[in-house]
Amino acid sequence: MARKYWLMKSEPDAYSFDDLMAEPEQTACWDGIRNYxxxxxxxxxxxxxxxxxxHSNAKPxxxxxxxxxxxxxxPDHTQYDKKSKYYDPKAPxxxxxxxxxxxxxxxxxxxxxxxxxxxxxxxxTEMRVTQKGQRLSVQPVTRKEFDEVLRMxxx
DNA sequence: GCCAACGTTGGC
DNA sequence: GCCAACGTTGGC
Numbered sequence: 001m002a003r004k005y006w007l008m009k010s011e012p013d014a015y016s017f018d019d020l021m022a023e024p025e026q027t028a029c030w031d032g033i034r035n036y037x038x039x040x041x042x043x044x045x046x047x048x049x050x051x052x053x054x055h056s057n058a059k060p061x062x063x064x065x066x067x068x069x070x071x072x073x074x075p076d077h078t079q080y081d082k083k084s085k086y087y088d089p090k091a092p093x094x095x096x097x098x099x100x101x102x103x104x105x106x107x108x109x110x111x112x113x114x115x116x117x118x119x120x121x122x123x124x125t126e127m128r129v130t131q132k133g134q135r136l137s138v139q140p141v142t143r144k145e146f147d148e149v150l151r152m153x154x155x
Numbered sequence: 156g157c158c159a160a161c162g163t164t165g166g167c
Numbered sequence: 168g169c170c171a172a173c174g175t176t177g178g179c
Contacts, residue, residue, distance in 0.1 A: 009176095009177090011176095011177090034175095035162075035175095036162090037162090056176080056177055056178085057176085057177055057178085059179095060178090060179095061177080061178070115178080132159090132160080132178090133159070133160040133161070134160090134161095135160070135161065135162090135175080135176045135177065136161095136176095137176085
């Protein structure tokens with residue numbers, strides 16, 4: 001089965017690529033996704049898929065690094081944690097509503113690639129993150145798009 | 156801080 | 168099932 005490629009957003013003030021790099025084994029669970037479309041994409045992920053780690057709400061917003069899927073989707077424990085801001089009182093105890101994956105950091109990009117650069121690159125016009133009003137925090141990208149972002153980071 | 160775009164909720 | 172109200176995302 002061919003590897004798939006994804007883009008995942010995080011606000012660096014909340015959790016940055018460097019934070020992921022600093023984790024034991026550079027690996028962490030991606031909890032807190034509370035959007036069905038984003039969750040469904042995570043449930044499609046397989047170990048070894050590659051991820052562009054995108055910093056939203058940054059100045060400017062940018063792709064910061066790459067990661068790989070280290071564990072396929074499993075229930076997000078924060079939905080049952082009343083002290084968590086991700087607590088979901090409607091999640092049935094026997095049927096988890098929300099799932100997460102584990103991500104392992106791979107490489108920090110040689111330089112960040114800004115959203116504006118992505119928008120200006122004619123090869124990336126189909127990328128969802130470059131399209132207006134596209135807020136989805138987990139989105140598929142093509143291999144060509146993934147490779148193109150890496151190529152841009154090396155110039 | 157503003158606000159457009161979008162998703163969710165809940166009354167009817 | 169419709170849709171207004173509301174909440175969130177996230178660029179600017």
